[in-house]
Amino acid sequence: MPVGGIRPVAAPDGAAADLLVRNAKVYTGDPARPEAGAVAVRDGRVLALGDDHDLAGLVGPGTRVVDALGRRVVPGLNDAHLHVIRGGLNYVLELRWDGVRSLRRALAMLREQAGRTPKGQWIRVVGGWTAEQFAERRMPTVAELNAAAPDTPVFVLHLYRSALLNRAAVRAAGFTRETPDPRGGQIVRDRDGEPTGVLLAAPGALVLYSTLAKAPTLGEADRRTSTIHFLRELNRFGLTSALDAAGGFQNFPDDYGTVVDLARSGELTLRIAYYLFPQTAGQELADLRRWTQTVRPGDGDEWLRLAGAGENLTWAAADFENFAEPRPALDADYEVEFERAVRLLAESGWGFRLHATYDETIRRHLAVFERLAAEGLFPAGNRWLFDHAETVSDHSLDRVASLGGALSVQNRMSFQGAAFLDRYGARATARTPPLRAMLERGLTVAAGTDATRVSSYNPWVSLHWLVSGRTVGGTALYPAANRLDRRTALDLYTRGGARLTGEEDVKGVLREGYYADLAVLSRDYFSVPEEAIPDIESVLTVVGGRVVHGAQEYAGLDEAVPPIAPAWSPVAHFGGYAAGGARQADAVVEAVGESEEHRLWRAARADAGPGPGAPGPVDPCFAH
Numbered sequence: 001m002p003v004g005g006i007r008p009v010a011a012p013d014g015a016a017a018d019l020l021v022r023n024a025k026v027y028t029g030d031p032a033r034p035e036a037g038a039v040a041v042r043d044g045r046v047l048a049l050g051d052d053h054d055l056a057g058l059v060g061p062g063t064r065v066v067d068a069l070g071r072r073v074v075p076g077l078n079d080a081h082l083h084v085i086r087g088g089l090n091y092v093l094e095l096r097w098d099g100v101r102s103l104r105r106a107l108a109m110l111r112e113q114a115g116r117t118p119k120g121q122w123i124r125v126v127g128g129w130t131a132e133q134f135a136e137r138r139m140p141t142v143a144e145l146n147a148a149a150p151d152t153p154v155f156v157l158h159l160y161r162s163a164l165l166n167r168a169a170v171r172a173a174g175f176t177r178e179t180p181d182p183r184g185g186q187i188v189r190d191r192d193g194e195p196t197g198v199l200l201a202a203p204g205a206l207v208l209y210s211t212l213a214k215a216p217t218l219g220e221a222d223r224r225t226s227t228i229h230f231l232r233e234l235n236r237f238g239l240t241s242a243l244d245a246a247g248g249f250q251n252f253p254d255d256y257g258t259v260v261d262l263a264r265s266g267e268l269t270l271r272i273a274y275y276l277f278p279q280t281a282g283q284e285l286a287d288l289r290r291w292t293q294t295v296r297p298g299d300g301d302e303w304l305r306l307a308g309a310g311e312n313l314t315w316a317a318a319d320f321e322n323f324a325e326p327r328p329a330l331d332a333d334y335e336v337e338f339e340r341a342v343r344l345l346a347e348s349g350w351g352f353r354l355h356a357t358y359d360e361t362i363r364r365h366l367a368v369f370e371r372l373a374a375e376g377l378f379p380a381g382n383r384w385l386f387d388h389a390e391t392v393s394d395h396s397l398d399r400v401a402s403l404g405g406a407l408s409v410q411n412r413m414s415f416q417g418a419a420f421l422d423r424y425g426a427r428a429t430a431r432t433p434p435l436r437a438m439l440e441r442g443l444t445v446a447a448g449t450d451a452t453r454v455s456s457y458n459p460w461v462s463l464h465w466l467v468s469g470r471t472v473g474g475t476a477l478y479p480a481a482n483r484l485d486r487r488t489a490l491d492l493y494t495r496g497g498a499r500l501t502g503e504e505d506v507k508g509v510l511r512e513g514y515y516a517d518l519a520v521l522s523r524d525y526f527s528v529p530e531e532a533i534p535d536i537e538s539v540l541t542v543v544g545g546r547v548v549h550g551a552q553e554y555a556g557l558d559e560a561v562p563p564i565a566p567a568w569s570p571v572a573h574f575g576g577y578a579a580g581g582a583r584q585a586d587a588v589v590e591a592v593g594e595s596e597e598h599r600l601w602r603a604a605r606a607d608a609g610p611g612p613g614a615p616g617p618v619d620p621c622f623a624h
Contacts, residue, residue, distance in 0.1 A: 016060025018042050018545055021520065022052045024068035027487075029075045029494050029509035039073065041516040044544040048512060066540065069553065072524040074490065075510050076240025076517030076543060077459050078497030080408045080446035081311075081387055084234070084242045084272060085259055086250045087452040088227030090126070093218065095570040098128035098456040099534075099578030103136045107148050109574055114149035116568045122153040122169065122215040123570070127453030128577075130159065130415040132473030142166065142197040155212060159415055160205040160454050161322045163212075165197040173214050182207045184320075184328075203325035209248055209453075220258070225565050227258050231270045232561055233576040235549035237459055238519030238538035241507065242270055243408075243448070243497055245311045245353065245387065246277030252291070263304040269548035269559075271517075273307040273501045275353060281315040288313070288341055292348035302515070302544075307501050310353035311387050313341040317365070321357045321388065321412060321454070323420040330361060339368045346372060351383035353408065359391045366399045379404050385500060388412065388450075390420075390432045397434070397441055406444035406500055409433050409492075411462035415455050417471040429477050435466065436482050446496030447489070458577050463489050463525070464533040472534075486526055516545040522552070 017040035026036040028049065037051035040058045048055055059065060095113050100106045106129075113123050131139045145154045145166040153169035165173065177193040184204025188196045199207050218226060234242070246252075253260075262268045276291055278284035288309060299306045312318050316334035319327070345352055356362045365386075372378035385406040386392070390413065392400075400407070413420065413432060421429045431437070438445045447466060451457035461472060466489035469478030484492070498508035507515045520540035523532065540557070541549035550557035564572040 014042075015058070016042075017047050017055070017058040017063050019516070019542070019547075020055060020059055020063055020065045021068055021073060021518070021540075021542075022055070022065065023070060024073045024520070025070065025524065026073040026510065027075075027490075027526070028511065029491065030511045033511075036510075039510060039516075039518065041542070041545040044516055044546075046510055046512050046514050046516050049510060064547075066520075066554070066557075068520050068540075071539070072521045072526065073510075074238065074519055074521065074525065075494045075508060076515075076519055076541070077238045077493050078241035078243075078446075078508065079234075079239055079448040079451075079457070079459060079493075080243050080497040080500055081245045081410050081448035081450050082234075082242040082457065083247045083250075083450075083452055084230070084244045084270065085227075085256060085274065086247055087457070088230040089218065089223050089255065089258060090124075090226065091230035091233070091452075091576070092222070092226040092564055092566070092569040092571045093121075093215075094124055094126050094452075095574065096128060096576050096578075097125055098458065098576070099133075100129065101133060101135060101578070103131075103134040103138065103140060106134070107140060107144055109570075110145070110154065111148040113570050113573070114152045114154075116573070117152050118568060120216065121568075122155055122172065123149060124212065124215055125154075125156040126212065127157050127159065128451060128456040130472060132415075132418055132471055132475070137473070140164065145197070153215075155215065157208060157212065157453060159322075160208060160320070161201050161324050161416075161419075163199040163208045165195075165199070165211070167197065170195050170197050173211050182210065201320070201322045201325070203320045203322040203328045205320065205322070206248075213249055222565050223258050224261065225562050227262065228267065228269075228561055229564055229571065230576075231268065232549060232558075234457060235269050235541040235543070236537055236551070237457075237577075238521065238541055239270060239459060240517035240519070240541065240543045241497060242272055243307065243446075243500060244272055244274040245450075246275045247311070248277075248279070250277060251279055252276050259304060263301070268303045269543055269546070271302060271507075271515075271543070272304050273503075274304070275307055275310045277310065277312050278314070284312075284314045285337065285340055285344065288344055292344065292350055297350055302506070305501075308351035308353065308383065309345055311355040313345070313352060313354065314338050317361075318355050319357045319361045321390070321416070323416045323423060326423075327358050327360065330364070335364065335368055338365070339371070342368060343372060343377065346377045346380050346382060349380075349382060351379075353385045353387055355388060356386045356392075357388050357390050359393045359396055362386060362389060362392050362396050362400075366396060366403070369403055370399070373403060383500065383502065385444075388433075391428070392433060394434070394437055397437055397443065401441050401443055406446070407438055408446045408448060408496075408500065409435065409438075410448050410450035410455065411465040412450055412455055413477060414461060414465040414472050417477045418473065418475045421475065421477065430479055431482055432477070434482065435478075435484055439484075439488070444496065444499045445492055446500050447492035448497070456577060458534065459493060460525075460536045461534045463493060464530070466492065467533060468530050490525070516542060518542050520554075 019041040022038040036049040040047040153172040154166040156164040175195040185207025186200040188198035278287040469483040495508035498504040519538040
């Protein structure tokens with residue numbers, strides 16, 4: 001971008017910057033120098049920070065100068081728990097309702113997509129949304145799915161709580177009256193025993209993602225393109241790093257091949273630290289033993305590296321996060337195999353992360369760790385952490401601290417907080433999770449989303465939750481004593497993730513010698529109204545000095561990407577997270593109209609509120 005007043009100098013070879021971002025409000029995240037006006041980059045690292053005058057001498061004939069136009073610049077965001085590898089392999093197949101503000105619009109998207117989806121393919125809406133975000137404050141019905149797509153299979157996942165299938169999807173999935181309910185799940189049936197198209201996690205989600213696994217998958221070339229576009233979608237929000245928490249139906253090494261290929265060809269636009277997750281109950285120890293003998297944490301480079309094991313080590317030790325159901329009880333003797341897994345990892349020099357929603361689970365895990373610590377085997381210098389930890393107690397936090405553990409929290413309560421509030425009450429909700437208590441103990445705490453299925457991958461939705469203590473629908477969850485100020489929340493999204501992977505000396509802040517990972521924001525995170533935080537995007541994202549995303553004045557400055565394939569992909573027509581600008585404005589107008597329509601629907605049932613825009617009762621059947 002030509003910038004008046006900046007004249008290249010005949011700088012000595014190697015002395016000039018490759019990139020200069022000037023005229024900016026730079027928040028560095030570095031306590032020693034929290035603010036700057038410009039950032040200079042060379043060889044993928046921060047060369048210098050200062051004001052425009054300070055850095056003008058670093059501009060040479062080959063320097064790319066970008067005028068931030070007074071915008072806020074922050075260190076690149078790092079999602080500490082994101083299913084990025086699995087999400088990338090499927091991204092272009094998914095119709096995303098993330099950020100869509102009315103059910104009317106969501107169903108219109110589905111209806112339109114049915115018209116272009118070829119025979120044999122499914123329409124899949126796979127998480128990242130909740131009924132609370134819609135103006136209508138309800139979920140779609142199976143009848144509405146049938147009307148929108150009478151012949152094309154439709155699978156709509158609602159968090160890890162339920163799924164809706166139209167008639168065509170019930171047939172495609174092979175569900176009949178003879179199909180038994182899987183363990184921990186329910187196939188809802190009519191009075192004749194026929195599946196209705198509703199699947200419930202009761203409380204386990206296996207019935208949901210095993211059904212989704214029946215849908216067609218992409219070939220290798222399209223998986224590669226899909227992953228490229230998903231990484232660019234994440235760059236759109238200022239993400240420059242992520243910790244991939246593995247997950248179900250993500251096999252190593254087969255499902256990791258695409259990101260390995262992109263790393264080898266230099267096409268990754270997101271730094272990924274990944275974990276390995278045993279997939280088959282009964283052979284977890286065999287998998288872990290094989291991995292510890294063939295690969296090691298730290299293998300890889302600054303773009304793609306192995307971080308450890310998890311988020312499950314053994315299936316029997318995992319609880320579930322369906323707050324619409326009672327807390328699940330784990331097997332009485334799961335600790336036997338679990339202890340063997342932890343012992344194996346400790347003796348092999350492997351760190352790990354553990355999915356643990358409830359304090360009851362965390363207490364039992366900690367007892368295993370303390371037994372191994374008494375033998376001198378734990379933690380033995382290895383990094384370990386709990387993921388989620390929504391109901392962790394103060395006593396358990398003290399035990400985590402004494403064992404050198406860390407925590408990674410995700411904004412699942414943005415999407416399930418109202419259900420938790422209904423089940424457990426305001427007092428329990430007020431500290432779910434206890435964010436301040438974690439930080440007051442000096443624990444390493446990082447933040448993320450747990451996307452793409454249980455919540456949206458938009459990090460600003462998560463930052464809004466940390467700061468406001470509210471759900472995506474505006475339900476208040478936390479008092480001020482358990483909310484974070486904006487700088488602390490951002491620290492969890494930058495330095496926090498770097499600490500979990502031992503990279504705090506190279507990323508998480510903007511400092512000389514650190515990775516040149518940064519985002520120029522569409523709005524100033526530190527000054528926008530609280531309710532506007534989820535609408536922030538990046539207009540320019542830089543990873544390792546490379547411009548990987550450009551929008552508005554910076555459109556076209558980023559690296560080219562291949563066209564989305566297949567051509568009928570929902571992403572090719574609707575994009576990912578509901579776009580800003582005109583499309584979002586249209587959605588707001590539509591949501592207002594739908595809200596009035598829904599008020600009239602309630603009025604016909606004699607339960608209407610006082611008028612348009614006024615608060616009124618929500619049908620409890622569809623509240624969550």
